[in-house]
Amino acid sequence: MKNLSLLVLSVLFLTACNASNQAPLETTYQEVKPQSNNISIPKDASQLLMVTTANWSSKEGILQRYEKKNNHWEKVGENINIILGRNGLGWGKGLHHTPNDAKYIKKEGDGKAPAGLFSLGNGFGYSQTNFEMNFPYATYKRTDHCVDDSKSVWYNQIIDSKIIKKDYKSFEYMKLSNNLYKYGITVNHNPNQIAQAGSCIFIHIKNKSGKGTAGCTAMREDQIITVLKWLKEEEKPLLLQLPQEEMVKINLN
Known part of the structure; x- marks a missing residue:
């Protein structure tokens, strides 16, 4: 297991995310098919988290794991009911090209989860895990902040506020008073720190409020542990995260 100490800044990426606990979602989504002209899965990637929602405004979805074997993508495990942005999805900044005619674009503080294709940064949590991992993992404390103030030089970065010169007014605590960030995964959204394009996007544990997140993707604690392992x-x-109308354009094999 790789347990990483916090760097002065961890370029992790991502609009803080209080999640919710929804009733199980009916899994009526189609299998992925024809190739999208704005999304291409890198050939050197062999693991994929595919999140599909019913439409752009949905705050619920299905996550399915895929693994590439012998150049063929295969499902891994059962799908997971997730919740995401309280205002649905908007095209984010990642490994894809946003369509020129895109109607829904992710912005800072809009309550939308980013749509598109993204690499993953690292796992994180409040303490070292008691399970084996083969993925980078960082432990965070109360003074570790994810900055969502787009005027800051630390925008969309996780930093130790005790070490750096603080120039921001808005941020996300990486160690909360609840267990939502007990385990999580950073999503490399907006890695170039484009102002107002969205920040602090994670995969993390969902809560019981019944509401969508501020932009993250959330699931039960046992489920995120399964993903981390x-x-x-x-x-x-x-992470490939799209509404159904866009997901059907993707051809994995």
Whole structure:
């Protein structure tokens, strides 16, 4: 297991995310098919988290793990009911090209989860795990902040506020008073720190409020532990997150 000490800044990426506990979602989504012209899965990636929602405004979805074997993508495990942005999805900044005619674009503080293809940064939590991992993992304390103030030089970065010169007014605590960030995964959204394009996007534990998140993707604690144990750094895992109308354009094989 790789347990990483916090760097002065961990370029992790991502609009803080209080999640919710929804009733199980009916899994009526179709299988992925024809190739999208704005999304191409890198050939060196061998693990994929695929999140599909019913439409752009949905705050619920299905996550399915995939693993590439002999150049063929295969499902891994059962799908997971997740919740995401309280205002649905908007095209984010990642490994894809945003369509020129895109109607829904992710912005800072809009309550939307980012749509598109993204690499994953690292796992994180409040303490070292008691399970084996093959994926980078960082432990965070109360003074570790994810900055969502787009005027700051630390925008969309996780930093130790005791070490750096603080120039921001808005941020997310990486160690909360609840267990939502007890375990999580950073999503490399907006890695170039484009102002107002969205920040502090994670995969983390969902809560029981019944509401969508501020932009993250959330699931039960046992489910995120399963994902963390499965991820392998050398497999270059990705997150593909789209509404049904866009997901059907994707051809994995």
